[in-house]
Amino acid sequence: MNRYPLWKYLLLLVAIVGGVLYALPNLFGQDPAVQITPARDAVSVSAIERRAQAALEDEGVDPLAVDRNEERVLIRFTSQEDQVQAADRLRTELGREATVALNLAPATPEWLRSINARPMFLGLDLRGGVHFLMEVDLEAAVTQSLERYQTDFRRVLRNERIRYSAIEVEDNQRVVARFREAADREQAVGLLREEFRNLNLEQEERDSQYWLIAELPEEERQEIQDFAVEQNITTLRNRVNELGVAEPVIQQQGANRIVVQLPGVQDTARAKDIIGTTATLEFRMVDEDHYPYRGGAEEPAPPGTVKYPARNPRYGDYVVMEREVMLTGEYIVDASSSIDQETGQPQVDIRLSSAGGDIFSRATRENVGERMAVVFIESRQETREVDGETVTERVRSQEVINVATIQEPLSTRFRITGLESTEAARDLALLLRAGSLAAPVDIVEERTVGPSMGQENIDRGFMAVVIGFVLVVLFMAAYYRVFGLIANMALLLNLVFIVAILSLMQATLTLPGIAGIVLTVGMAVDANVLIFQRIREEIRAGQSPQNAIHSGYAKAFSTIADANITTLIAALVLFLFGTGPVQGFAVTLSIGILTSMFTAILGTRAVVNLIYGRRRVSRLPI
Structure with a gap:
């Protein structure tokens, strides 16, 4: 009656061994480390490793270990002092050829790593780092879309x-085309209606002119805004990857906000500068009649042109260009910096999409022998003091970074030269490679969590788990005696399983997650309490010990299942509809519910059957 077949014991043994093995990596701690990620156009990872080791040898810094894979080099140290000293030396040695980031590397032994046993990640509140809450300017996304339609309208009408x-964007809401003749407008309506079927076109007569008004349907406006948020999340993730940050958290919050958490980051100014910058390129033809430009800063640009300052003095103070944009940065699919072998000057190699290549090839073929300018457009947040108060504002800058004569038609691959430094080429390539933000973002909240605060949170959370565990153990041992000790063994095994599953999932443990574990410790013995109380009632009713054990587990099962399933449903709802901290709590609670049912129903039953199932028992110590 109370005997398990051999396969159940073997299943339990495999689960225990696996749980212990995959929970073990969390006991070995972390080593201070420096992570080196080569640029895409840099030398190989092995060459970077050799240079790094030579630089550290010159510096007199002894690394603990050096790990290398196809993407990066990870150098471990025995102390944070060595880590910081090594990072400074490597940044000087490698320059912009690689990203050097401070990191904390798990000190897991090789034999555990060989079976893919790794520790779980620690969240920002435990490890320290920086937290950004960013707001996407959705109206700017719509405006940018309208500006693209404005350019397309000009191209289509000019071609025909x-x-x-x-043709102008009016009130950031619609594109307005004005005509002197009604026949021209009628011809344009038919053409644009065929070319842009998604737009709502209306006709009006104002100021003795014939107007054509194009508006976005509400569905497309919403689609543009949703895409802007999704594209910004992708771009931010790419930029964070370029920074070499491990275990970042980048997720949407609400309709127009993005949460970015960078655990372990110490250079917050660099991170803020990279992730908050909107950068793209525009390619325009230079107005040959006004090159080089002789006018001053206050003098307006000639009609039909735009005037932007030049970054390089050899192009003059300003460059006058045609208003029509030949190509924008949205067609760029890859960018990398390199050195021109002939001149020794930095350059950025650009690769366009096939659609962008077609547009660029057609535009440059028509302008061979003429000058083309590359405009770098950057939008960033700047913080300054005004009357003793900190004011944050978004600053937009437009600079001409290159002017060159088109020697032949250009296609999907070309290069930008004339950059003032290797660092400028690296930053430009990084921003273009990671992608342009689909709409500007404003950092509305910024928090830096120090590692000491994170360690304090870990210590307090660990102490809460220990105290809760000890109190439950003492109560169960005193109240249920031998059966209480069996329940305590199951409770310890339950904690091991929770840690092992979190490690296998490579989940991120946060402070709310620790709260979920503490709650699980208290709830995990509920099932055993129900079973043991049922066994007591069966004994009082005159049942034999063996029958009481069988009835206790059998009759309490439905109650245990009902209670845990309802709690699990609540945890799943929290996970689906909650945000970061709430989800962390829900994950540990859900895992704890499942593991507690396994250990309480299968685990304790196996031990009870092993002790009492194969012999006559006159009295149970319960």
Whole structure:
């Protein structure tokens, strides 16, 4: 009656051994480390490793170990002092050829890593780092879309030789095309309606001119805004990866906000500068009649042109260009910096999508022998003091970084030269490679969590788990005697399983997650309490010990299942509809519910059957 077949004991043994093995990595701690990620155009990882080791030898810093894979080099140290000293030396040695980031590397032994046993990640509140809450400017995303339609309208009408007075974006809500003749407008309506079927076109007569008004449907406006948030999340993730940050958290919060958490980051200014910058390129033809430009800063640009300052003095103070944009940065799919072998000057190699290559090839073929300018457009947040108060504002800058003569038609691959430094080429390549933000983002909240605070949170959370565990153990041992000790063994095994599963999932443990574990410790013995109380009632009713054990487990099962399933449903709802901290709590609670049912129903039953199932028992110590 109370005997398990051999396969159940073997299943339990395999689960225990596996749980212990995959929970073990969390006991070995972490080593201070420096992570080196080569740039895409840099030398190989092995060459970077050799240079790094030579630089550290010159510096007199002894690394604990050096790990290398196809993407990066990880150098471990015995102390944080060696880590910081090594990072400074490596940044000087490698320059912009690689990203050097401070990190904490798990000190897991090789034999555990060989079976893919790794510690779970620690969240920002435990490890320290920086937290950004960023707000996406959704209206700017719509405006940028309208500006693209404005450029497309000009291109289509010019190709068909339809005359118009002006095409403008009005109130950031619609594109307005004005015509002097009604026939021109009628011809344009038919053409644009066929070319842009998604737009709502209306006709009006104002100021003795014929107007054509194009508006975005509400569905497309919403789609543009949703895409802007999704694209920004992808771009931010790419930029964070370029920084070499381990275990970042980048997720949407609400309709227009993005949470970025970078655990372990110490250079917060660099991180803020990279992830908060909106950068793209525009390619425009230079107005040959006004090159080089002789006018001053206050003098307006000639009609039909735009005027931007030049970054390099050899192009003059300003460059006058045609208003029409040949190509924008949205067609760039890859960018890398390198050195021109002939001149020794830094350059950025650009690769376009096939659609961008077609547009660029057609535009440059028509302008061979003429000058083309590359405009770098950057939007970033700047913080300054005004009357003793900190004011944050978004600053947009537009600079000409290159002017070159088109020697032949360009296609999907070309290069930008004339950059003032290797560092400028590296930063430009990084921003273009990671992708341009689909809409500007404003950092509305910034928090830095120090590692000492994170360690304090770990210590307090660990102490809470220990105290809760000890109190439950003492109560169960005193109240249920031998059966209480069996329940305590199951409770310890339950904690091991929770840690092992979190490690296998490579989940991120946060402070709310620790709260979920503490709650699980208290709830995990509920099932055993129900079973043991049922056994007591069966004994009082005159049942034999063996029958009481069988009835206790059998009759309490439905109650245990009902209670745990309802709690699990609540945890799943918290996970689906909650945000970061709430989800962390829900994950540990859900795992704890499942493991506690396994250990309480299968684990304790196996031990009870092993002790009492194969002999006559006159009295149970319960």
